[in-house]
Structures are given as C-alpha cells and as structure tokens.
Amino acid sequence: METEKNYHMTADDFRKQGHALIDWIARYYETVEALPVLSQNRPGDVRRQLPEHAPQTGEPFSVMMQDVERIILPGVTHWQSPNFFAFFPSNSSYPAVLGELLSAGLGVQGMLWASSPACTELETHVMDWLVDMMDLPPGFKSDSAGGGVIQESASSGALCAIVAARERATELASNRRGCNGRLTAYASTQAHSSIEKAIKLAGIGGENLRLIPTDARYAMRPDALAAAIGQDREKGLKPFFVAATVGTTSVNGMDPLPEIGRICQAEKLWLHVDGAMAGSAAVCPEFRRFFIGLDSADSYCFNPHKWLFTNFDCDCFFVRNRAALIQALTILPEYLRNQATESGAVIDYRDWQVSLGRRFRALKLWFVIRHYGVEGLQHHIRRHVRWAQTFAGWVSENEAFELTAPPPLNLVCFRLRGSDALNQTLMDRLNQSGRLYLTHTKLNDRLVLRFCVGQTHTEFHHVQQAWNLITTFAQDLQKKQ
C-alpha cells in the first residue's frame, strides 16, 4: 500500500545514528576525566551560539551531534566524571543508560496496570527485591499492606508522604474542604529543603514546620522533638507529620529513628524517613545500623539515582499502608476506567504519585541490579565508604585542616583552618581548576567543604589526586596570606 511522504528518521538511519551515539557515549565516559568537571561557561555562552529561530526544514543528525560537541559539551558540568565530589552524586552506569534507552524505545505509559502491565509489575517486583536486598521492613513489601513505587525524586516522594499524612490526620477533610492552617510538621534543622518546599506546596504553611535542633553530630534531638509537639498540642494545634533523615545533605547526619519512631507512634504522627543518598548503603549489612527503627516509618525513600548507579530519575518510595497513600491521591475519571482496575487485583501507580503519566523506570533499576548483582553493588558502596574514611583520616592528620564531624559513610565535611573567605577561595580555585568539583555548606555558621565519594567511575587514585590538589592549593593560599 502506498505511503505518503513523511519526515521520520528511517529505521536504518536510526541504527546508524544510534550506533554512533552509543560510541560517542562510551568515548565520553572514557575521556570525561580529562574535561573540566565544573563547566567554565559564563551565563549566555550556550544561547549566543544557538540560532534565534527553529529551523524551517529538518537538519541531519550528524550536524546536531557536532553542535553537541561544540556548544553543549563545554556547558556541561560533568556529573559522571570520576573527579565529581560535589553535592550528592547523581551516579549512573552503562546498564542504567541501556535501561533508559529501552524505556524510551518502548515508550509506554504506566499510569494504569492496564496501560502496560509489565511496567507496573516489574516495578512492584523490583521494589520488593530491594526490601529483601536491604533488609528493609517487610511491611514495605507488596504482599503486605504496604508497597513501593518509583517516584521522580525525593522531593515528590516527600510531597506524597505529606499529603497522605495530611489526609490521614484530617480523615480526608483537607482533600474535601482544604487545609485550615492548624496542622504542624516537624523536621530537623538539617532536613533537606524539599521538606519545607513540600510543606508549602501541600498548603500546610512553612511556619507550621518546626525545625528541631540537632545534637553535636547533627542528628535530630528527640527530646526537642517531643517538646515541640507538646507545645503545639498545648496551643491547640494538630501535629501530624515528622520527617527524619538518614544522611542529611549538609553533613550526613543520622537522625535517631528508634526514639523518633516511638514519639511518632505515641503521638500518632506520620513518620517519613528521607534516606535520599545514604539509603543505598543499606545494601551492605554493616551499614544497616543507621536504619534501625525504620520499621516504625510510615513512608521511606532513597534514591538509586544518587548512589546506586541508576540514572536520574529513580526515587524508591515505600509506604507501610498503601491505602492511606492511594486514598489521598486517587482520581478515577471515566476515561481511565477499566476492568483490571475494577477487579481490585492490580496496582495502578497513578494513585501513588503526583502525575498521571509515568515512564517505564523499573527497567533501568532491574538492569542495574541484575548486572551488578547484590555483591557488585555492595562492593562499590563499600569502596566509596572506605575511600571517604581514608580521606577523612588524611584530613584529621593534617594540621592545616579540621574535620567537622566523623563521617558515617561517604560524605566528608572539613575545612581549612582559617576564615570562611579562605575556604571559599580554596573551593573556588579548586573548582576553577577543572580538576575536581566539590561544594560547601554552613555548619554552626561556618563555611565547610563537602567531599562526597559516590561517582560510579571514581577510583582510589582520583581520591588521592583530589587530596593532593586540595593540600597543594591550600598551601599555596596560606603562603600568600
């Protein structure tokens, strides 16, 4: 049958361009180490090289790839460089990239079980795998009252947790009539900014989030939490939600889950635990001590897209009572009705998240787990932790530096003895050198450098090189003072 002219890329051209792009990516990973980690671009550098208007007629793919090399790449900060020690990592791996590629190729929507059953079932299955692999509470498995789902990020996971908690506390009245400004929530001063953002998004009000002080190790003080809850009850307010963190962003502080859990159970508050980066450590038995008490959590999330070799986005979010989550988030317009949903025999993940649509994200996580195996994941997590501990040892032994706190896992916070300005200059020069990238935080009103070991392709010699560079730059700075 004759087919009208079309502008699609042919399958053969896709094969050709696809092979070339695969090779480009492999070469990128082989050579990324030599590129300046932090982009040296100034504002507008990318845009001024791009044509003002979209092309009227199509262009060859090879021309686009030339522009990627020439315009885009210099504007990229190389999160996949082995010399990336900034923020939390957002590590990826070849199997994850292949999983993302397959997901894009299949291009299915997983909003309903019926809209692509494998998309839902593989996700449920892999989430169950994780519970066993990491010895997470069995109540997070799909054969219990709970279950797991892949969210876009810990931010959207926190929002879902807060809304589920809000509806549990108000018996769905807020969903019907709106919030009333009487609900109060709790997180430590070190909790991630996404908690405050989600509290605002959910109509709770930022002033109704109590920031609980932390102890010397930057962990939430349970006594202060209990006191804050008590004060709010005395005022006639309605405490409903606590966010605890396993591995805070600034310094990997570890909130004491058992004590916080007991308070939440006694006070009937929803406990959400944010293990965004550190959660991956639970794959190793020796790091599971940080997760003791997780069985009292109503919801928990961690991000394989940070530290488990699975490219963003992949936030694993678990709830102990899926009905509470679904009740808060469900919608069922006629055009989504179907027999599988009505049978009650299936999960429809649209009711577990903000958005309706969803990609087949389980593929990449499945590929990663199967490629590495549990022992491979353990091996790499252990290496990162060991190297960070070694790095912390070097810091401790060097009189020019101070270690802010003993690092529990793979994030080392330290500073050059001296002013904040000195530390800022040190960081800026290191980052401008292009040879590594690290970021900072403030602790006790002092600027502190953060060195996080979590990039997939980081080897020990990169950590050694980084420390050599840091000490060399520091000596140079101190000489000039």
Added chain:
Amino acid sequence: METEKNYHMTADDFRKQGHALIDWIARYYETVEALPVLSQNRPGDVRRQLPEHAPQTGEPFSVMMQDVERIILPGVTHWQSPNFFAFFPSNSSYPAVLGELLSAGLGVQGMLWASSPACTELETHVMDWLVDMMDLPPGFKSDSAGGGVIQESASSGALCAIVAARERATELASNRRGCNGRLTAYASTQAHSSIEKAIKLAGIGGENLRLIPTDARYAMRPDALAAAIGQDREKGLKPFFVAATVGTTSVNGMDPLPEIGRICQAEKLWLHVDGAMAGSAAVCPEFRRFFIGLDSADSYCFNPHKWLFTNFDCDCFFVRNRAALIQALTILPEYLRNQATESGAVIDYRDWQVSLGRRFRALKLWFVIRHYGVEGLQHHIRRHVRWAQTFAGWVSENEAFELTAPPPLNLVCFRLRGSDALNQTLMDRLNQSGRLYLTHTKLNDRLVLRFCVGQTHTEFHHVQQAWNLITTFAQDLQKKQ
C-alpha cells in the same frame, strides 16, 4: 596506577550491547504493528516469571534482553504501535529516543544553572523557539517577564500553576501559614482529572473546585463561570484560579479563551490553560484559532510527549510572570548557593517545579525540532487531523453509527447506535483482537468510543484498517442481537 577489581560494564561491552539494543529498538518499531496492541496479559503474568530474589552475582546483559523478549514484551501495551488510537497518544520518534539516550549518557542535573549551564540554557532557548514556532503570546518568552520550562507532566504543571496562583492571591500568606479553605477554583466539568488532583494536593480542597457546565460542544460556558464566581464572592469566599482547556480529554472540547480571559482579568483570577494534547496543533497556522485569547493566560502548558514526537516526559509549561512562580516555589539552602544564582543573571529551574533534581530533557525536544524542522512537524500534525476528519466522515455516513460531536482536531468520539453494553462489547472485542486499541469515555451518561489519531507511525491505511475492523465487528455484533 593499579585499579581495584570492579563490577562495572566495560566501555567495549557497552558498545556491543548498546549497538544490539539500538538494533533491537529499530526492529521493534519495524515489527510492532504485528503485535497485539493491548497486552493480553492477566494480572501476575509478569511477576510469576521473575525470580523471587535479586541475583547475588551479576548476569550477562544478553540474558536480560532474552527476558525482555520473553517476559516483558508480552506485558507491554504498544503505545508506539501505528494501531494505537487509545487515550491521548504518547508518541515518540527516533530522534527523541536518541535525545533521551544522550541525556542519560551525560547524566547531568539541571537544578541550578551552575550545576550544568547548557541544561538550563538549551531548555530556555528551545522553549523560546516554541513560542515563535507556534505564535504563542510573546509574554511567554524569556526576554519578557515570563518564560518556559519543561515539566514532567501537565499534572505537575497544573500543580505549579495552582500554587503560584494561590500565593499571588494570598500574598504568600498560604506559603507561610497554610491554606484557610476560603479559596475557590474553577474548571469545566470536562477538565482533566489532574486539575482536581492538584487542587487537592495544594490544600485548596476538592469541594472548592467548581465544575462549570459546558455547552453542546463540551466547551466551558462563560456565563456559568461568571455566575459561579459571583456566587462565591457573595458567600465571602475568594475566587483565585480558573483552568481552561484547549482540547479536553474526553472529546477535545475547546473552552472559549477570550471570554474566559476577560472574566479572569476583570476578577483578577489566575488563568491556567491546559492544552495537553491539542497544544501541538498550534504548530500549524490553520489550527491557531483554538488558541485565540491565550494572551490572557497566566500559565499554559502542552505536552510534546503526547503529540509532538517527543517521548514522555516533556510537558512545556509557560508563565507570563515568572516572578510569581518562583516566589511561590523558591527555596535556597546553603548547599545550593552559588555565585551565578546570586548574580541574578541566570535561571535556576529548581524554582520552577516541584522537584529539585531534573534531567536534561531539552535535548530530545531540540533533536525533534531540528530533525523534523517546523515544516515536518506541521506535515505530520496535519496528516493526523486530516485522517481523523476522514474517519469522522465515514462514521457520519454509516447509519449504524453516530458521531458524538464534530471533531475539531484528531480525536473522534462516536458510538454504535444501541446500548452502552453493546458499545462496551464492541470496544472489548476490538481491543481483545489485538489489531487496534481504542478507549472510551462517557458523555451525557452514554458510553462513547474515542478514536485518537496521533501515533508517530500511523499511516492512512492503518486508519482505514481500523475503520474496516470496527464496522466488521459491529455488523457481527448486530447480527447476533
């Protein structure tokens, strides 16, 4: 320097597996037409074939791909089949798949300009291109007070719009102290369920969303909108937000933007326009009549991941006053502070969305626009609309069927004359045949079939085949009655 044992896939293995996967995807597109569009799986079919526990040691990638063929593929509903006419499409294309692959390979985070400048600048640039390509209001361009951003979905876009509107209406008081149940919002009875969901998420309360009746063409009645707003003001409530739709989900109803815009301006309400699928039609001048009045919108979104050949997720969201959006969503913890942000010279997209992290989604949209060129996109949108109109003509001419409403674009709503049960049976048999997939809705309490022409690889003969199949099955059903 010696490197410790690792479990990573080697670059050479990635090349080999990557080439094979590219070929697999090309073959998938070449043969998908022959597969049953709607998965024939029953609940549990995928899970029962998967091992209960994650593997302890790694497995070869080729074994995983065998499982993809054997276990996953039968559980996939083929959204990329040319015989997919269900829901709204979620179409993709080879250039989009390559863009997603490159994005996964680079693996950058675009939360801040500084965290990868090209990720932000390319996104801003491509969003500006779209404004010009589609003749959208110039106030949506980044050189005005507004701007565009790629969101995960129209659902998350709606949530951001509602929160920005909420904070504008309350002068940031809800962000500080929480919602008070006095704000009221408006959308037609035909608006997408994501509006109701976002209204609940944002703490407004579902009962404070007024569902405005529609006219004979399923378009919002401005007189009814004005009346509802007036009634709420009389009750002392505070109207703040209207969602209008260009192309409703059930039937592609077109809300009258000029009249609604005038009401919103007079009443000082935030007007959000949801053009999720139909928005792509604006690439063709002859369809821009549906967008007249868009210049009075405070925010607007449409999804290239529905009908512009760009794989999910890619929702293009525009605001007329970016300050209103940013004020509502901003957070700035110390660990995200940087000189570029403080200079005020850059966009930090974290403040334009729910999540902090974000992928480099502009790449795929950039590749699609450049591959097709404006004329290629126009060509394919036009074909879809023309074929849907032809299909509607066939329905009109066939006495056994009735056309529910004249289709404005590419979605045809129709029914077999007879009971809902008859139509349900017709749909079920068609879908069970595997030869096409379509879905239903209810209009005026009657079950109606929806036939949406928007799949990338649909050609005219697929539409002909579909109609032949529908009429054949219908005749067969009517004979048996």
